[in-house]
Amino acid sequence: MKKRNRCDRRREVMGEFLGTYLLLCVSIILCFSSSLCSVSSSLPSSCKLRRKFHLNEMHKPGDVVLGGLFEVHYTSIFPEWTFTSEPQQPSCKGFDTLGFRHAITMAFAIDEINKNSNLLHNVTLGYSLYDNCGALIIGFSGALSLASSREEQFLLQENCLGSPPVLGIVGDSFSTFSIAISNVLGLFKLPIVSYFATCSCLSDRQRFPSFFRTIPSDAFQVRAMIQILKHFGWTWIGLLVTDDDYGLHVAQSFQSDLSQSGGGCLAYLEVLPWDSDQSELKRIVYMIKTSTAHVVMVFAHEGQMIQLMEEVVRQNVTGQQWIASEAWTAAAVLQTPRLMPYLNGTLGIAIRRGEIPGLREFLLQIRPDQNDNDSYGNNMVRQFWEYTFQCRFAPSPEGWTEAGGALCTGQEDLQNVETEFLDLSNLRPEYNVYKAVYALAYALDDMLQCELGKGPFSGHSCAALQTLEPWQLVHYLQKVNFTTSFGDQVSFDENGDVLPIYDIMNWQWLPDGSIKVQNVGEVKKSAFKGEELTLHEDKIFWNFGSKEVTSAFSDTSPFMDCNFYHCKATQNDSHLFFSPQPPRSVCSESCPPGTRMARKKGEPVCCFDCIPCSEGKISNKTDSMECTSCPEDFWSSPQRDHCVHKKTEFLSYHEPLGICLTTTSLLGTFICAVVLGIFIYHRSTPMVRANNSELSFLLLVSLKLCFLCSLLFIGRPRLWTCQLRHAAFGISFVLCVSCILVKTMVVLAVFKASKPGGGSSLKWFGAVQQRGTVLVLTCIQAAICTCWIVSASPVPHKNTQYHNDKIVYECVVGSTIGFAVLLGYIGLLAILSFLLAFLARNLPDNFNEAKLITFSMLIFCAVWVAFVPAYVNSPGKYADAVEVFAILASSFGLLVALFGPKCYIILLKPERNTKKAIMGRGTTKS
Template sequence: MSLCLWFLTRCSSTALFLLLQSVVGRQTGLVVVQATVCSRWGVPSDKSLSQDGDVIIGGLFNLYYIPSAVEQGYTKLPTYEPCKGLAVEPLKYTYAMAFAVEEINRNSTLLPGVKLGYRILDSCFRYPWALQGALSMVGGDMHSCNLMASTPQSADGQLVPLLIGAAASTTGIMLSRILGPLSVPVISYLASCPCLSDRTKFPNFFRTIPSDIYQARAMAQLAIRFNWTWIGAVIVNNDYGQLAIQEEIRGKGVCLEFIETVHRETIVNDARRAALKIKASTATVILIFCWYTDVKKLFLELAKRNVTDRQFLASEAWSTSDDLLQDLAISRVASGVLGVAIRSSTIPGFENYLRSMHPSHRPDDEFFREFWQKEFGCTPGILLKTSLPACSGTESLEGVQHPFTDTSQLRVAYNVYLAVYAAAHALHSLLSCPNRDSPPGNNSSTCSSPKHIKPRELLQHLNTVNVTTPQGEMFNFQGADIPAKYDLVNWQNTPAGSLKLVLIGRVDGFDLHLNESAIQWSTGTNQVPVSVCSESCPPGTRKANRKGEPLCCFDCIPCAEGEISNKTGSLHCERCPSEFWSNVERTACVPRQLDFLSFNETLGITLTTAAVSGAAVTTAVFVVFLYYRKTPMVRANNSELSFLLLLSLKLCFLCSLVFIGRPSVWSCRFQQAAFGISFVLCVSCLLVKTLVVLAVFRSARPGAETLMKWFGPGQQRGSVGLFTSVQVVICAIWLSLSPPEPRRDLGFQGSKVTLECSMASVVGFSLVLGYIGLLACTCLLLAFLARKLPDNFNEAKLITFSMLIFCAVWVAFVPAYISSPGKYVVAVEIFAILASSYGLLICIFAPKCFIILCRPEKNTKKHLMAR
């Protein structure tokens, strides 16, 4: 669009002047042609190809090569060098149009009674020449830049109502803008810019090539399909190249390592710079959106630097270029190219048409005469003065293998063919009279005359045309566009060293159909090239973007415990359900292992051994006391309470075993009850013992003889029973209202589910512990008061030490119990039970057993009564 504005502002409004003259001429039925000198344009070629007819359609083709561009400055008016060298492919497009017109004229049903003609001009890849040629066909002949007098010229049979042309999008934009006020339809065979699909801006534009948006998306699909997330790009510096980059990276998950732009004016330096960038890059896949002439310069530079390990993605502008395929100098670099190409088709009879062409049959065809001279090195005819010898007349294209006669894969030529048929069908619709056989008075339909076709009416019919070619292909314009269809091609090596074009798939709209097994990659094998910034993250990890780098460059972070990723390249790790945990590889969720304090594990075995040992030692002490029950040491310390205390200690040791093993409903209830009652029985015995000691020494005072009546054997047993029954009542109420229940704890050691006895009522457990603590503190206080009573063997001292240990253990138990996780809660409680039980057993009975067994001389009444 910018080129169009540049041209319009720097050509002295000549084009606008001609347009206004054309508008006036259309309105009056005559065309006034007036041209002015515009040396900045150069001198367009005066060669043309035409055929008379009732309706003439125009054609614009880039038949000659544009010379190397000259950099235009701002100190003088821009100049153009003349075009030289006939291009073979555009020449074939020209004859595709001529063939289609002749085929339509032979069709008795498409345009009956109407002969279709054409007028074809060369635009030489130059926007001013294309515009001048278009205006000359629409508004009148304009081959000279000399100022001419305004001479009216009849429009009958001379002016074209429709133009087939625009080999470039910029040219299409210009022609549509300039011819839009005249409503002259423009059907392009090669302008593919998506901007031209806008009907509000370009209502008179049509094309038989899909919009580039489909091509770019197809290339993005290829990159995604082969996991090419890290690629380089070389693009032409215009909308054609910029669109490819936008579509390639917009939400497609593809990142670009670099973007190199090339300009036609500085292609040599640009190609050298791009080649150095490609060689230094880490991307192995390179996207190229350029014209084939630019690509050739780039490949030659890469060949100089021996860069042969890159996989190239080709746009349709060069993916089928015979000039590149046959060039041996670039075959090593270009091998394996994967590209999107304009869909190919066949035109029956077209090859015979081309091969039967001869200058003698086409005396006015200057383009074909020049082609004949170039190919056979002779001059057809005797009137032309050239340095070449005259042709013998035996020259023929029948047996020649030449790109001009190769119709195996017609692409752009077929687009031209479709454009002619679209124009013919629109004319058929316009010229058809449904009531032609009706009486004149009843004919309500207005029939157009071939000699007076209005472009506006033709444009209306072109919008609704349905084209059916002789091959049976049907299509209609969807706005300006036709349904998107492409071929996918691959450049493969041949024994001769050159490259051949192999069809490997197709694109139909947004659907990609690809035969991957038929692809030959740049490596020469069937192994798909790898082009990534970072290798895909394996299952069990997730992507973590690197700061300041593209999204395709990332680190792989292992999933946290309890999370998994079971796909390659996961963005996030998923958390496992509550009853499951991640495996070691973090790739799957597995059921959590049940965890509880077991008899089989080391901790369980240790605690079990300690409990059984304590019970065994207690039994041994019981046996010793029973054997020496008549000795003063046993009798002096209330043997009945001593036996009861040993029994309760044994129960304390054994009740710890109930805490080990898999928790169940009954074990959870029984363990707490057994613990609470056993320890209350034990502490009650010590409390009564302490009271008895105090009572004995108090009774020795005058007037206190009756005190011992309250501490006889019956009273002692009753006191122990009373203290114990209170705990029994507390436990019964607790277990009946809100007993402990087995529960799965998911909050600790995530891979395991801890089975534990949950305290449904903390109050109940607190009352059990509190009551034990109350008795223990009372016993400790009384024993402390009685520790200095005069006696050679005062048992109150032993009780004081034992109760100090007992209280210290259970005071430390509370915070340890609260903070311990999982099964260690149970271990802490068992440890407290065993520690306090061992403390009582050792502190109270160890000194007695030592005297009984090792110092029998002290086990006498005299020794015990000594003060």
């Protein structure tokens, strides 16, 4: 009854398959073969499907059968189809020892699971393994055979005898093959776990609802490679991809991720042809040779890399850093002494290496079955045997063997032959196969552990092995989580992708002629830390120490016996150099601090010019996109890489100009003090008494104040100095000019009083009136200064308008009107004094002081008339210097003009300092 139920279910599934898919796809398959199936004209209850191809296969029965698709041969030859005779079967060529080991690894894993009492208790696993021969049509045919079991034994027999259909498939190795197979078998939710298909498109759960894989997708591989590029600063990269889903999806993903990460640009993107198109390969290799990009990233299969490297050798393209995708990182066919001068130093992403205990012993137990009369049963072992020992079985299956020579006995010893089949030091795809088989086994075990009433399906039901639907196994496979004996955790995300991890490999050609693929790091993604890159740069060899690669293969080369795939070393090669530093690969060198990047028109963003930052702006990082402005009190350094405090400028006591002005001011003060001392000492002499000694003393004090007030203009401006400097200057000069004005008026009054009837004029110019007049005139200036300071006080100001790189500290006047009134008042008194003195210049007197006053006022007015335009047009500290100079010049003019002749007479001509001398000359004149 159970067999019947199982048969009904399978008939229903396969009926749906034949009814929905074969109607669409059989016509496509018919294009490749003269006949896929023939249906009797009477349409009986069952039809008989004919085999499309004689598939290369290997089987082992079991309660549950798992399928496998492997590349045991890497190429196929299809005979020409003439449509006039029945097509001949294609022949598989190029036995792939490692591909066969992948298949045997699946057999080993199933054997190990069957011996494990803790996993799938009372359930025995079997397998059905098929060879895709590197051809989509053969691999697709094998997948259909797995989905429908062996047609002639099960599907087409009423009693449902024979092997049951597989519950899951491990494979295929190619992304394009996996896409085609998953598109079909995904309709029935048949779980497929690939160990080598990396196309990121397979993560689309809408298109591939039952696809899983134990190898990371290209999306992660691309991100991993971008991390390597960024780590070494490679921003100018060439990209080569294959002309299939694997390559085209990688190209799309790589360009997208590269632009988003800002990690670099593509110098070129080329698609490698599937066929050996020499003209296209020649063009591509020439582009690699002439490009300024020194890093070439290649996503290709071994066969295409062989064709590419043939052309690389022909054109002698050296100086390139090759970056290998996982598809050819471990390709031994490329690791030959002929190619290593070009591929030495290659960095590659490799599938995670694992260890599988007991695999070697299992491989050594393989023996061909001499009693197997089924030419298409377990013939993969026989083909391996023939290839390894270069013998043949009699009779040999037509179209499947390439061996010749002696007959195989089946008792040959694998340990006595040199073969990479037993080299288990680098188990990478095998480890993925191993994990894929265990993932299916754990999913099936979880399903069998289901308790009735607690199941995950409708009505809390559980799946039964006898009525198991593929989608039910997919449910458990999605939730599988286990740890391998090697310590790696295996689980799948919502897209069927495994937790990704890659090894980073470095190809090294050692001085003794041996070739080593060294693990130099890893890149992985963890659930908590995200993506991590670990690199051991001290272990990496770079192939950039010598440009003379061709000389290593001259007539005197240590490698004398060479062909494309193998070179025999006849002596140690001493012409090998390794550079300790990675190469540079940039379109434009980095812009140093102090510059910014300016993109070159019409070129990628990685190609740019370095433009120096303008004044006042800096860039303190390498490859800055923009220059930033310095804060207000800062300015750019000469290198434009940092901001420095702006230089401060004011009339300082420490600079030469300030020192000169200060010295002159103190000198004038000292001279005033000396003159004042002389006048005080000789105060009783006629010269001092005749010239109104009290006003002379007051004039000398005011001149001293004028000299001292100039010091307020020197030094860093402060609020009190700004307020005091102009007030002190204005009041001191008004006091000085007022004294001169009163002296002039007294001279005129005395002369008028000396005339008949003019004596009354002196009463208006007595001592009290003189003091009062000076006080009033000075108080007016004091009132002006007070109003100015109260209404709009002068304040210190940091002026940045004069110089971009300097801060000029100055005192702003606050009110221009106030400053103008202050100067105007001084000018008014000076002009008035000048006019009165000019009128009195020719008065009869032995010592006419009016002449001296006229001369001194002339000097005073000339200085201040010249001051105004000079002050207005002088910036910063020079305006203060002009004002100080005007103060000192006018003060010295008054001091010398008024007191120089008197001191001369007092000190050097004392005989003239008598009343008789002074009055006598005056009397004579009159």
